[in-house]
Amino acid sequence: MARYADDLALAHLLADTADAIAVPRFRAQDLHVSTKPDLTPVTEADTAVEKALRATLQRARPRDGVLGEEYGATEAAAGPGTRQWVIDPIDGTKNYVRGVPIWATLIALMEGAQPVVGLVSAPALGRRWWAALGHGAYAGRHTAAATPIRVSGVDRLADASFCYSSLGGWEEAGRLNAILDLTRRTWRQRAYGDFYGYMLLAEGAVDIMVEPELSLWDLAALVPIVTEAGGTFTDLQGQPGPGGGSAVATNGHLHEDVLTRLGNPRLSGLSG
Structure with a gap:
């Protein structure tokens, strides 16, 4: 996984940051929820997570672009193989608001139109899933407890x-x-x-x-x-x-x- 090892390590660091922000506000009695123009909910945790991840990426990958659900796109440095990080700070916001533990932070790295790294962190479920192009998919609480995962063989x-x-x-x-x-x-x-x-x-x-x-x-x-x-x-x-x-x-x-x-x-x- 040498080609994407540093990127995947960064994705885990970003997920650690997201978990540290989102978990304490999950089921908080004073959680602030507002409505976006498309009538979907957004919480203070959504915006705080995305701001924190953008700040880390600005320091760690200043030439990469960023696209996030809450704050849109920042351009990558021009050139072949343009890279862009794509973030959903809390996927499943309606679950998050209602206290349902099925929500996650989604982090991807794209090269051109192709996602080459993907990580999903669902801290309320105590689980993460991640993959890098050409190197398999894994799940576990963290990288030290990773298990390879595979789709089923059902064919009917x-x-x-x-x-x-x-x-x-x-x-x-x-x-x-x-x-x-x-x-x-x-x-x-x-x-x-x-x-x-x-x-x-x-x-x-x-x-x-x-x-x-x-x-x-x-x-x-x-x-x-x-x-x-x-x-x-x-x-x-x-x-x-x-x-x-x-x-x-x-x-x-x-x-x-x-x-x-x-x-x-x-x-x-x-x-x-």
Whole structure:
């Protein structure tokens, strides 16, 4: 992992910083919550985490760009192989606000359009997941307790555990019938949401995870972890990577079948 060893070490340092800020405010009675223009919640922890991570990156990687959910983008130094750190300070803010422990800080490093390092830190679950391009995916409380992770070998929808985001989002996307078709054809169905379904996929605990509408900071850290664990990660049109604004992640064996069903006009319409 020599090529990305320093970057991955920095990602863990950033995650340590994020955990130290977010954990003490989790379930705090005086947590301040406001509403962003898109009507989604943001807490003082979201903004404090992102500010702290940006400050560290400015010192440690001053030539790299940064994109964060709360404060937008700062440009990278010009040149080939432009690098950009992509941060979601708290993925699962609604869970964080309600005291549900399924939330995490997502940290990715992108070279051009490709995520090459990804780390997900979920301190309320006592777990992290991380990967670097070409060097496998791992999980544990920290690097000294790391375990390699791998997607499942399930190759039939009838045997698959299917994970998806809220049905309302799929209805808005005009693909509710396709999702309902998949729930009927799979062995087990759960809506874990946010980062968690993808991490369960990377560990082989579920076999499919799909979401219809996402931003780059929701996706960038997840892609290396899923793909380095042996999975496949595309958008709804089948394009690989985090750039398409949607996600279809599978163990690879089921990917074409899932894409076909999500793209089937008969199944995608609300009345078909």
